[in-house]
Amino acid sequence: MNPYTSYGTVQELSPSTSSEEVAKLLPGARLVKAFNTMRVDDLRAGAVRKNRWAIFVAGDDPEAKRTVSRLTEEIGFVPIDTGSLHEGGKSQQPGSPVYAKRLTEEEALAIIRP
Numbered sequence: 785m786n787p788y789t790s791y792g793t794v795q796e797l798s799p800s801t802s803s804e805e806v807a808k809l810l811p812g813a814r815l816v817k818a819f820n821t822m823r824v825d826d827l828r829a830g831a832v833r834k835n836r837w838a839i840f841v842a843g844d845d846p847e848a849k850r851t852v853s854r855l856t857e858e859i860g861f862v863p864i865d866t867g868s869l870h871e872g873g874k875s876q877q878p879g880s881p882v883y884a885k886r887l888t889e890e891e892a893l894a895i896i897r898p
Contacts, residue, residue: 786820786878794878801873803842814848816841817873818856818863821883830886831860838864838892840882842872862889866896 787795787802797805803817818841819827830837839861843849853863866872876882881895 785817788878801870801877803869803873807844807869814843814845815869816843816845816848816852817869817876818842818852821876821880822886823884826886833860835888836860836862838862838882838887838889840864840866840872840876840892840896842866842869842876844869862892864889864892864896 785802785806787797787805789795801817803815807813807815818839821840822830822837826837839856841849841852841856841863842865843852849865853865856863866875874880875896878884882892887895
């Protein structure tokens with residue numbers, strides 16, 4: 785989930801995030817933001833790499849984040865927990881330091897936890 789308009793531009797949602805806006809529309813849903821910082825071609829190529837790329841995971845439901853993290857590992861990536869839908873979601877949005885980057889676990893952690 786990224787806040788793109790139908791014209792392909794990024795929509796400013798501050799102070800909210802795109803995931804928080806979706807959560808408002810789906811009360812009770814166990815929402816996790818993941819797989820949104822990499823292009824689909826990179827995701828396809830990254831799943832077979834020896835040095836796994838990072839997938840950022842944000843959410844307010846710890847059990848749901850564990851499930852998404854486990855699935856992330858099963859398909860060949862390393863999950864990096866960025867926190868809540870609010871803070872973690874902001875850290876994954878377009879224009880953030882991790883957006884549209886192919887990062888190893890070490891590179892990802894150096895950016896989000898300097």
